[in-house]
Amino acid sequence: MKTKSFLPAALTPARTPVPTTAWTAALATALAVTLGLGAAPAQAHAPAGDPRISTAFALPGGKVYPEGIATDPRTRTVYVGSYADGTVYRARPGRPEAEVFLPSGTDGRRTANGLRVDALGRLWVTDSTAGVAVYDTADGSRLAHFEVARGAGAPAHFINDLALTPDGTAYLTDSVRGVIYRVTPEQLAHGSGALTEAYDLSAALRPRPAGGFSLNGIAVDRTGRYLLTVDMPEGDLYRVDLRTGAVRRVDLGGGDLKAADGLDLSPDGTLRVAHNATNTLTRWQVCADGTRARLTRTITDPSLQIPTTLAHTPGRTLVVRSQFDKGGPMSPDSGTPTTFTVAAVRGL
Template identity: 65%
Template sequence: MKLSHRTKKNLPAVALLALAASTTAGTGPATAAPVGPSATHTAAPHARISTAFTLPGERVYPEGIAADPRTGTVYVGSYADGTVYRTLPGRSRAEVFLPAGTDGRRTANGLRVDDRGRLWVTDSTAGVTVYDTRSGTRLARFDVLGSTPHFVNDVAITPDGTAYLTDSIRAVVYRVTGPQLATGGGVLHPAYDLTAKLTPIPDRRFSLNGITADPRGRHLLTVDMIAGELFRIDLHSGAITRVALEGGNLLNGDGIDLAADGTLRVVHNTTNTLTRWRTNGDGTRARLVRTLTDRSLQIPTTLTHTRGRTLVVRSQFDKGGPAGDNGDPTTFTIAEVRGL
């Protein structure tokens, strides 16, 4: 699939999904999980998928999600125009929290709420902006400078308040520290470059996608969605290593979430699949323990596990996304999954 410069620059999420699909056996609706035939995992026959809440608007194409663990409020970002939605506990319909174009934002990809109630929102075409969740006031903004193509994708935050962001084109991880945040903004500089660690793939355009932090702040995990591999970044030594995966792979891996008990949940977008993995104590190994594939996930892009439930973004990028929207009204929702 040949992409114009404009498409690669401005609509990479849709391109990422299309390119990921080309690495699998088929591009139609998925009927099998992205694991090999000899995988030693169990399916999730008793998992239940329902709708948690609806997003207002007919051209939303959501991509990012974050939950505030203190309040239970959930935030969702639109890839189409950068709108950020908010859903309060018990509500069945979201409301607009940050309107489209706020602070010049064109997309809202990765979202995360830190321990101090600050909402981090990435814009693939620019960088990341930080907001106060109570007032919506902008607290800081960090941008990628230069004309080299980039795609700022997902964000993870360690217990000390440091944020780490993936770049899916440059294959680097940016870092924003607490002191940098206090200045109100600046330039994003790579902290870790994974280029040399990636498996060579002809015509590779994209790489790193989801990222998550060890709850104790020892390491990061980030997924290479094209090769289906998971990488560990040691935050003490800076060492970057490939995580040993047992029972499957992370092809089409998008958003990932690591819990305090070592459970790693992964979204596989074009195959409409969710997987659950058990990581060992230091995050160097992960074993696939459960897989759920269901068309009702509608091309999931990420998830958040909060208060005993897993919320999954239904992007519906298979309907064209903001680049190829056919103009038909579409209802966009966030799924709730139990039993994964």
């Protein structure tokens, strides 16, 4: 897939959330579809209020609706993006609350879906309405940006999540078109340009309504041989061979990834998945060539508050609690969110 928030009252611009009605409706429909679907078959369920689920830090603001997360292993800093208005937050180690790093509307950014920090410490942020931008984590300056074609005659799009290969190439999912875009280190060196299509998965995906969502989270294996990406409504996981371009459905051993949003693939082949609408986290063991995956753990708990994505760090997994069902894109007219937080989950 794949995913900015409102600022504290004193900093909030006089504007409403800017994702277009069409895309907000599309996201709401995709998430709503998953409400009636189970996550992958469970092997072990954590009871409600499981003590392994705690709060890592809070996010300031009343209508944040966070979606993306990225960690910088060099500094242990965590970045979180808001779907609502494009704000990017920075959480420093040991601090109970994050701070605004990139304010809403920076460089025209409307949303902050997918986030990643690369090996050189640069922060990549996708905007579902436009493309991806790259920022210097030292001072917040924009280093590069890549955008899809927009305007009359341009195909509909929803840039969702991204992954980075060991050589620094970025791959991004488009949830509406069912394609994966690519930004190479050579393109990045030029600073800006068009977001170009690398792989079209539309023929491999199960049929869906016109304009419906498909691809969401994306991850890459440690050797850079293949990508894994999930079809959220259908629960299928796809493998894309980066040498040949071949696309195949991963054998999940009878399980599925329905409602799956963010993916995190560790070097040892452990795949961790956030299933948003079912308040579920799963852990899978992916075989060496990425063609099969086996479910090894399931945690379902309402305290996850619609988890959209996750980032595994030593000793814990950080999970974004989106609260999309509390007046957010999943259910705009119902519910009132509590304080927005990122959870720390142990044992996943």
